[in-house]
Amino acid sequence: MTVTVFEHPLSPYAQKVKIALDEKGVDYNAKMPAAIGTGQIDAEFLKANPRGEVPALIDGDVAIFDSTIILEYIEDKWPTPALLPKDPAARARARTIEEVMDTAFEPINWGMGEIRWFKRVEGAKAQALEARAAAQARGLYDWLARALGTHTWFGGDIFGWADVSVVPYLNGATGLGIGPHAHSPLGQWLARANERASVQKAANAAAASIAGMGMVADAVKDRLFKREYRDHRLEWMIRSGGLDVVIEGLKTETIRFSNELS
Ligand SMILES: N[C@@H](CCC(=O)N[C@@H](CS)C(=O)NCC(=O)O)C(=O)O
Numbered sequence: 408m409t410v411t412v413f414e415h416p417l418s419p420y421a422q423k424v425k426i427a428l429d430e431k432g433v434d435y436n437a438k439m440p441a442a443i444g445t446g447q448i449d450a451e452f453l454k455a456n457p458r459g460e461v462p463a464l465i466d467g468d469v470a471i472f473d474s475t476i477i478l479e480y481i482e483d484k485w486p487t488p489a490l491l492p493k494d495p496a497a498r499a500r501a502r503t504i505e506e507v508m509d510t511a512f513e514p515i516n517w518g519m520g521e522i523r524w525f526k527r528v529e530g531a532k533a534q535a536l537e538a539r540a541a542a543q544a545r546g547l548y549d550w551l552a553r554a555l556g557t558h559t560w561f562g563g564d565i566f567g568w569a570d571v572s573v574v575p576y577l578n579g580a581t582g583l584g585i586g587p588h589a590h591s592p593l594g595q596w597l598a599r600a601n602e603r604a605s606v607q608k609a610a611n612a613a614a615a616s617i618a619g620m621g622m623v624a625d626a627v628k629d630r631l632f633k634r635e636y637r638d639h640r641l642e643w644m645i646r647s648g649g650l651d652v653v654i655e656g657l658k659t660e661t662i663r664f665s666n667e668l669s
Pocket of ligand 1: 417443444459460475634
């Protein structure tokens with residue numbers, strides 16, 4: 408039976424899931440929820456994920472949300488080729504890298520998107536926020552470069568869990584002009600990762616989707632988009648100097664928080 412992945416091509420969380428499935432040769436249907444990002448209702452999607460976030464995975468009568476839990480499910484159900492190493496310490500290192508990317512790196516790219524695509528702020532204020540984003544990314548590149556060391560992949564010789572979890576974010580950052588230096592060890596790792604068919608497929612879908620982002624600023628102004636300012640993203644916007652953006656978004660009802668589950 409073919410698996411369904413509710414996704415958006417620009418979601419790094421969804422990209423992790425698609426790359427993992429492709430690495431394991433698992434067939435899947437990628438499906439974009441209707442009206443994603445608008446805060447409107449898509450009943451089938453909300454049944455799979457009451458949080459209303461991509462990715463969500465449906466495998467027969469099993470529905471799972473949250474990219475980390477989906478990756479765990481994929482690894483359990485299709486163990487070969489393994490993405491997690493066997494050694495407990497190495498497994499913990501891989502999971503730590505995923506956690507840092509999902510919580511500390513993701514809001515940097517997301518914040519850049521709020522400025523570049525959704526035009527929440529412009530001019531000097533936008534430049535200041537972007538400068539903060541670039542500096543934060545550089546800090547994380549140092550951290551990642553130490554984790555990579557002189558290895559081919561984060562886990563050593565085999566492309567695995569940590570690589571899957573880093574590549575969507577670094578490709579996103581590169582597209583936004585704040586990627587790692589191409590000649591640095593991390594930049595070279597990124598080039599190697601992008602040679603893989605699984606990564607290329609996700610990256611090409613993301614690039615095609617970015618082409619349509621020109622109109623989204625108007626959609627925010629028209630209140631068609633209600634962006635989710637959840638946990639790390641909200642923190643990022645406030646800590647980086649964008650408290651006004653949050654207040655304005657609340658006033659204009661163009662931001663939302665996480666769905667309350669019931
Ligand atoms: N912790 C979740 C986060 C998922 C998430 O935030 N997805 C975003 C897209 S990158 C989303 O679907 N947001 C809903 C919205 O924008 O309305 C995971 O790892 O799957």
